[in-house]
Amino acid sequence: MGDKMAKYDGNAAYNFEMFEPQKQRTEPQIKVIHNQKHRKIQNRNFMLRVLTYAAIFLVGMISILFNQIAITEVTNQVSEKTKELETLQNEYRMLQNEMESSVALANIETIVTRDMGMVKLDESQITYVNLSEGDAKVVPNDSDAGFFSKTKNSIRNLVEYISAQ
Numbered sequence: 001m002g003d004k005m006a007k008y009d010g011n012a013a014y015n016f017e018m019f020e021p022q023k024q025r026t027e028p029q030i031k032v033i034h035n036q037k038h039r040k041i042q043n044r045n046f047m048l049r050v051l052t053y054a055a056i057f058l059v060g061m062i063s064i065l066f067n068q069i070a071i072t073e074v075t076n077q078v079s080e081k082t083k084e085l086e087t088l089q090n091e092y093r094m095l096q097n098e099m100e101s102s103v104a105l106a107n108i109e110t111i112v113t114r115d116m117g118m119v120k121l122d123e124s125q126i127t128y129v130n131l132s133e134g135d136a137k138v139v140p141n142d143s144d145a146g147f148f149s150k151t152k153n154s155i156r157n158l159v160e161y162i163s164a165q
Helices: 036-103 105-115 147-164
Strands: none
Touching (some): 036 105
């Protein structure tokens, strides 16, 4: 449209050809003749594409299936280990309670009296010591010691001397 339209320069007359009906161009019709070889190649290419896509889809589905199997196995292992953990925690609590109860003083007294044959003190076993005389240390005099005491002390001194060297 811009080709036919002249530039407007103030004095020029208006171009009326622009408004006249134009002849439509007709493009030549192209007939495509399909060759049998070409058609077979196209069919073969189409089938190869379909088979390729089907193979890719099949591989994808198999990989998804194997992943789901692996996830299921791991989930089963986790649940087994969780059950094992709970069992061990319960056993730990039970052993801890048993240990705490065995350390209790009442239980110690029961075990000592029942298993080891100890008895509680009675009045006849209690002896009172009178310390009102003051603290004093009594050292035995070696001159009063007998023959066996002197011999024992000599042997003890000899053993101490030998072990020191």
